[in-house]
Amino acid sequence: MGIAGKGVIFMTTKKDLTKDQKIKKEINRLKRVFRDLDKNKLQTVESLIRNAAFMAVSLEELQEIINEEGYTVEYQNGANQSGTKQSDAVKTHIAMTKNHAAIIKQLCELVPPEKKKESRLQALRDE
Structure with missing residues (x-):
């Protein structure tokens, strides 16, 4: 996210964002992390993702x-x-912290085992 001014782009930092903007950013990040979930499951856990983002x-x-x-x-x-x-x-x-950890654990348990293995391998490749 950047702000343009007189031909210069200034990058916004986390501190520049409002709380709502930070929450939306975290919601999007969590949705990307859990994008491999079945569409029905993803819709079902939408409130968990929103709550996890708010808590984070x-x-x-x-x-x-x-x-x-x-x-x-x-x-x-x-x-x-x-x-x-x-x-x-x-x-x-x-x-x-306890509540946030419980929500993240719930979300992680919904990821199919074969996707978890792929994610770990992908993480190793990305390092």
């Missing part, structure tokens, strides 16, 4: 928040109880 983009955002703010936050409960605990971003990241 959200996980990136959460990682940025965690990198900026840290893994823990200070808390104060009343006058004499205080300490540190996991930040909400970390808790959300952990839960979403």
Whole structure:
């Protein structure tokens, strides 16, 4: 994706894209990855692909928040109880990572075994 200006093309980076654009890009990437699925299966798992794309983009955002703010936050409960605990971003990241992994596993299990072998071979050839 590029932006033209006065004869010069500037490439857009991931940070330049809106969240919706990043999600659409990830949806397209996942559809390419799982293009070998039967058409009926692909239509059936469309919502899984959309959810996986949303989660992937959200996980990136959460990682940025965690990198900026840290893994823990200070808390104060009343006058004499205080300490540190996991930040909400970390808790959300952990839960979403598990859900994202489960969706990707579900999608991978739908790929026929012969296609999985071809994909591995193709990956080796592409290296």
